[in-house]
Amino acid sequence: MVMCATVPLDVTMGFLKPIPPAGALRGRLRIRSAATAVDAPGSPAALRSLMAASATGDRTAFATLYDQLAPAIHGVTLRVIRDPSMAEEVTQEVFVEMWRIAPRYDATKGSVRSWAMAIAHNRSVDRVRAEQSSRNRDERDALEQPSTAPAADEPVEVEFERQRVRRALELLTDTQRQAVELAYFGGHTYREVALILDVAEGTVKTRIRDGLIRLRTELSDAGAAL
Amino acid sequence: MTAELHELAAAYALDALDPDERAAFEAHYPHCHLCSVDVVEFRDISARLSLDDVAPPADLRARVLAAIDETPQLSSGSTPSGDEASVTHLADRRRRPSNTVLGALAVAAALIVAVVGFQIGRSTPADDDQLAGLLARSDVVVNTLAGDVPGTISVAWSRSAGELAVVAADLGHPGDGFVYELWLLDDTGAVASVLFVPGDGAQTVIGDLPGEPSGWGVTIEPEGGSATPTSDVIFIAEV
Numbered sequence: 001m002v003m004c005a006t007v008p009l010d011v012t013m014g015f016l017k018p019i020p021p022a023g024a025l026r027g028r029l030r031i032r033s034a035a036t037a038v039d040a041p042g043s044p045a046a047l048r049s050l051m052a053a054s055a056t057g058d059r060t061a062f063a064t065l066y067d068q069l070a071p072a073i074h075g076v077t078l079r080v081i082r083d084p085s086m087a088e089e090v091t092q093e094v095f096v097e098m099w100r101i102a103p104r105y106d107a108t109k110g111s112v113r114s115w116a117m118a119i120a121h122n123r124s125v126d127r128v129r130a131e132q133s134s135r136n137r138d139e140r141d142a143l144e145q146p147s148t149a150p151a152a153d154e155p156v157e158v159e160f161e162r163q164r165v166r167r168a169l170e171l172l173t174d175t176q177r178q179a180v181e182l183a184y185f186g187g188h189t190y191r192e193v194a195l196i197l198d199v200a201e202g203t204v205k206t207r208i209r210d211g212l213i214r215l216r217t218e219l220s221d222a223g224a225a226l
Numbered sequence: 227m228t229a230e231l232h233e234l235a236a237a238y239a240l241d242a243l244d245p246d247e248r249a250a251f252e253a254h255y256p257h258c259h260l261c262s263v264d265v266v267e268f269r270d271i272s273a274r275l276s277l278d279d280v281a282p283p284a285d286l287r288a289r290v291l292a293a294i295d296e297t298p299q300l301s302s303g304s305t306p307s308g309d310e311a312s313v314t315h316l317a318d319r320r321r322r323p324s325n326t327v328l329g330a331l332a333v334a335a336a337l338i339v340a341v342v343g344f345q346i347g348r349s350t351p352a353d354d355d356q357l358a359g360l361l362a363r364s365d366v367v368v369n370t371l372a373g374d375v376p377g378t379i380s381v382a383w384s385r386s387a388g389e390l391a392v393v394a395a396d397l398g399h400p401g402d403g404f405v406y407e408l409w410l411l412d413d414t415g416a417v418a419s420v421l422f423v424p425g426d427g428a429q430t431v432i433g434d435l436p437g438e439p440s441g442w443g444v445t446i447e448p449e450g451g452s453a454t455p456t457s458d459v460i461f462i463a464e465v
Contacts, residue, residue, distance in 0.1 A: 055299070055302065057299060059291065059294065059295075062291075062294060063287070063291055066287060066290055066291075067287075070281070070282050070286070070287070071279035071280060071281045071282070072276070072279050073282075074279075074280045074281065074282040074286075075276050075277075075278050075279045075280040076276040078280050079276055079278070088282060088283060088286060091282050091286065092286060092289055092290050092293065095290045095293075095294075096290065096293045096294060096297055099294040099297055099299065100297050100298070100299055100300060101299075101300050102299060103299050103300050103301060103302035104300055104302060109266055110266050110269055110270060111270065111273075113273055114266075114269050114270045114273040115269075116273075117269075117272070117273035117276070118239075118269050118272070118273065121240075121241055121272065121273075121276075122241050125241040158279070161274070162277045162278075165274050165275065165277060166277065169275075180240065180275070183237065183240040183241075183242035184240045184241075184242075184272060184275050185275075185276075187241070188242065189237075189242050189243060189244050190237045190242045190243070191244060193242070205233060205234075205236075205237060208236045208237050208240065208242065209233060209235075209236040209237070211236075212236040212239065212240075212268050212271055212272075213236070215271045216267055216268070216271050219271060219274065220267075
C-alpha cells in the first residue's frame with residue numbers, strides 16, 4: 001500500500017513544459033463534422049465519430065449524438081428514477097456532462113454507448129439515493145417496467161438486440177436475475193439487496209458476479225449483436 | 227483486501243458499491259489488469275440491460291443544446307484516475323463534498339482522515355534560488371506522488387524551513403477554471419492544502435508547510451480551491 005518513494009533530487013526536480021491553452025489545441029485538432037459521417041446512425045462507428053467531433057467543440061455533431069442516444073439514456077434514467085420529471089432532469093444532466101467531459105472519452109475503455117449509459121446509470125442511482133431519505137421506495141414496484149411507449153421508428157437491429165438480451169437474462173438463475181435487477185434497476189447497493197432479500201452480503205455479491213459473467217458469455221459472441 | 231477487491235468489478239459496474247468500497251475499488255482497478263478488463267466488459271453488459279428506449283420530451287433537446295452553450299469542455303489529455311467514469315463524478319462531487327474522496331485517501335494511504343480544520347496555503351511561483359534554498363536544507367524530504375494520469379508530481383518539504391515546493395512535470399492542464407490542489411494529511415487528521423496550476427507561469431510553486439505531513443494527495447478543484455477535496459484523488463503518496 002506504500003505508494004511513495006523518496007528519490008534523488010536530480011531525478012525529480014524537472015521543470016514543467018509549458019502547456020498550450022486547451023482552446024488553441026482544439027482549434028488545430030478540429031476534425032470533420034460528424035454530420036458528414038456515412039456510418040449507420042446509432043452504430044458504434046457512427047457514435048465514435050460523433051463523439052470525436054463533439055470532443056472538439058462541434059455542437060452540430062453533439063446534437064446528432066443526442067438524437068442517437070437520447071432514447072437509450074432516457075430509458076435508463078426513467079427506469080431507475082421512475083419519476084418522469086426527475087428523470088428528465090437527470091437525462092439533461094447526463095448529456096451536459098457528456099459534453100463537458102467529451103475530450104476525455106477514451107475509446108479503448110469501452111464504446112460510446114457503454115460510456116454514456118454508465119454515466120446515465122450512475123447519475124440516476126445518485127439521484128435515487130439522494131431522494132431515499134425523503135421518500136420510501138416500494139421495493140415491489142422497483143422492478144416493474146414503467147408504462148411507456150417505445151420510441152418510434154425503431155430499426156430492426158434494436159429489436160434483435162432486445163430479444164437477445166432478454167433471452168440471455170432468462171438463462172440466469174432466478175436468484176441471479178433478481179440480484180442483478182435489484183441492483184441495476186432498483187438502484188440498490190449489494191448490501192441493500194442483501195437486506196431486501198434477507199441473504200448474506202457475500203451471497204449477493206456472488207450472485208451479481210456470476211450473473212454478469214453468464215451474461216457476458218451469452219452476449220459476447222463476436223458480431224452477433226449487430 | 228486485494229482478493230476481495232477483485233470480486234467487486236461486477237457490483238461496481240452496476241453502481242452497487244457503498245461509497246467507501248467504491249473509492250477503494252477505484253483506487254485499485256486502474257492498476258489491475260484483470261479488474262480493468264472486467265470493468266470494461268461488465269459495463270458493456272450493464273449498458274445493455276435497459277431494454278426499453280424511451281424518447282424524452284421533444285423540448286429536452288433544445289434545453290440540452292442551450293445548456294452546453296454555457297458549459298465549457300474539459301481539456302483533453304490527462305484523465306483523472308485514468309478512468310472516464312471517475313471523471314464523470316467530478317462535477318457531482320463538486321456539488322456535494324463527498325466522503326468518498328476522503329475514504330479513498332484513507333484507504334490508499336492507510337491513514338485515518340477526519341477533517342478537523344483546513345487552510346489554503348499561500349503559494350507562489352518559485353525561482354531557482356528559492357528552490358535551491360529549500361533543497362539545501364539538511365532536513366529536506368522529497369516525496370514523489372504516484373498517480374493514474376500522465377505527469378509527475380513531487381513535493382519537497384523541510385520542517386526547519388517551514389516550506390514546501392511542488393514540482394510538477396508533464397502534467398496536463400487541469401481545465402479552464404480549475405486548479406490542482408495538493409492536500410496535506412497529518413496524523414491528527416488535519417487536512418491543509420496548497421493550490422497550483424502548471425503551465426500557467428508557475429513551473430514550481432513554493433509555499434508554507436501547513437503542518438506535519440504523513441501523506442499527500444492531489445485533486446482537481448475549481449479555481450480558488452476547495453475547503454475539502456471534492457474530486458477523485460489523482461496523485462497520492464505516503465510520507
